[in-house]
Amino acid sequence: MRDFHLESIKAKEEMENAYLRWSMADPLYEQERWLAYQAAVERYNAIVTEASGRLGAREVVLPWLQSDVSA
Secondary structure: OOOOHHHHHHOOOOOOOOHHHHHHHHHHHHHHHHHHHHHHHHHHHHHHHHHHHHHHHHHOHHHHOOOOOOO
C-alpha cells in the first residue's frame, strides 16, 4: 500500500528544489532546469490526483455512523 501523504510531501520538496535550481541557474542551463521543474510539478500533481481518486473511491459512510443533519 502506498503512502500518498509521504509521497506528496517528497514530491513537493522536489518541486520546490527544482524551482530554486531553475531560479539560480546559469542562463546556459536555464531551459534544462525549467524542464526539470515542470517534470517535478507534473509528478506532484499526478500523486495528488491519484491520492484524491483513491481516497474518494474508498470513502465509505456506514449507516450507523451517519448523523441526521438537517439545516
